[in-house]
Amino acid sequence: MFGPRLRFGAFIAPFHPVDENPTLALERDLELVEHMERLDYDEAWFGEHHSAGYELIASPELFIAAAAQRTKRIRLGTGVSSLPYHHPLMLADRINQLDHMTRGRVMFGVGPGALVSDAFMMGIPVAKQRDRMDEALEVLIRLMRGEEVTHKSDWFELWQARLQMTPYSRPSVEIAVASQVSPTGARAAGRHGAGLLSLGATGTAAFNALASNWNIACEQAAEHGQTMDRSAWRLVGPMHIAETREQAMADARFGLEKWIYYFKEIANLPIVPEGPDPVQALIDSGTAVIGTPDDAAARIQQLVDQSGGFGCFLLMDHNWAPWEAKKRSYELIARYVFPKFQQLNENRQASMDWVGANKGEFTGQTMAAMGARIAQHIAEKGAENIRPEFAALVAGAAAPKKD
Structure with missing residues (x-):
């Protein structure tokens, strides 16, 4: 029996x-979804x-809406509203x-808002953002199920x-709540039985909090008559992969400094070691994988072991490398x-091993x-046109079979 199939995707903020040119940057984001x-x-x-x-x-x-017109199968989510x-x-x-226009492909990710500057422009007190998220989510769950509120x-x-x-x-559409280090998102997800969207899961603090946040979500779910589903848990982390570690590191130097500047000097989010x-x-801290496919697989396995299991790994999309890389x-x-x-x-390997063992x-x-x-041809037409090296085959075919 096969185990659960880990899904893969991308969390496209984006970072440009x-x-x-911002117009072309948005166009590349759409092209990326088609590529995916x-x-x-x-x-x-x-x-x-x-x-x-x-x-x-x-x-x-x-x-x-735009991405849905260019694709047919990939699911598309707000990350986050x-x-x-x-x-x-x-x-x-x-x-x-x-939900109707995509024939059920849309997913609804929610959070309080990441940039204080956004809230400031709208006159929203930062101290009230999480309370307002909780209050809005209470009624959104009901509205999305078609209830009167x-x-x-x-x-x-x-x-x-x-x-x-x-x-x-x-x-209703699938709903997921953003979570980082604090238990805010985990508590909200558990209270409503929603999915959990763990941002920056590869950073040291968030990595260490994975299991505890999941336990918090499960405790809240039990208290409110809900259940948590590990297949609806998504972990987000940055990677850049190439054929060799040296090539991946060289690729990343193309745009990494600009990305770091944004997080350290503008957004002021503590994800850069x-x-x-x-x-x-980034490599030494485990915050990012910049290396080979084997390096990526090893880090994802660490996330599986640390979390106890999850449903989807999302690449934190970035522009460290040139577009083609x-x-x-x-x-x-x-x-x-x-x-x-x-x-x-697994079945391919098993089939290859079986054929090899019985070669x-x-x-x-x-x-x-x-x-x-x-031998049949020789009996009917003679051996005039038969190559000499085929004689052994004829002898082997005529040899008595052993029981």
Whole structure:
């Protein structure tokens, strides 16, 4: 019996340096999703950001609509919709519409909002973002299931609110809650029985918190009559893969400094380790894999062991490498890492081993069959045109068979 099939995808914030044409950058993001579908990736998630210049997708719903027209199978998610920024009915209606337009391929990732600057521009107190996310999620769950909701809050109101269309996906679209080191996301996921989207899972603090956050989610689920599903747990981490470690490191130096500058000086998110050589620091800390397919597989196995098992690994998309090298990295992962976690070659290997173990028997039968046909020809037409080296085959075919 085969075990669970680990899924693969990408978490596309995206991260585009400010010296590039933003129109073309967004176009490459769409091309990446098409490339991923050709390579049999399962999922792609798109962020929502409104400031700081790098993460250009303001509306993941618009991006999903465009990507859905270019693809047929890959699932597409909001990664994530920042709930305090939206009236719940408007957001639920847009996601429900996408559920129909994509024939059930849309996934709904939610969070409080990552950039303080976004909340600041909208006059949202940072201290209230997580409380507002919790409150919005309570009503969104019900709306997405087609229920009627009345709810009065200090920042939104719903009066006999109901989606016009019955959800395409039943009971609703899949919902996942973003989580990092703190238990906020895990508690929300558990309370509602939603999926868990563990961002930055390869960083030291987040890696160490994987098992504890899962346990927190399960405890909350039990308290609220819900269950957690490991197949709905997604772990996110950055990788760049090439044929050799040296080539991967050389590729990454193309754009890594700009990515580090954004996280250290602009977004101020603590995911970049310190070190004189940033490439080596990312590798040594385990924050990123910059190496070969074997290196990628080893790190994913560490995540499986540390977490106790999860359903999907999402590459944190970046632009460390030139475009062609980046696409090659996605291809190498699909070719050589997928099979290790999806049991793609177990039957092939078993078949090859079986044939190899019986090679002598099969070769003997083949030679005997060929000899019998040559002997038949000689009996009918004579040996005039038979090459001398075939005589052994004839002798072998005529030899008495042993019991």
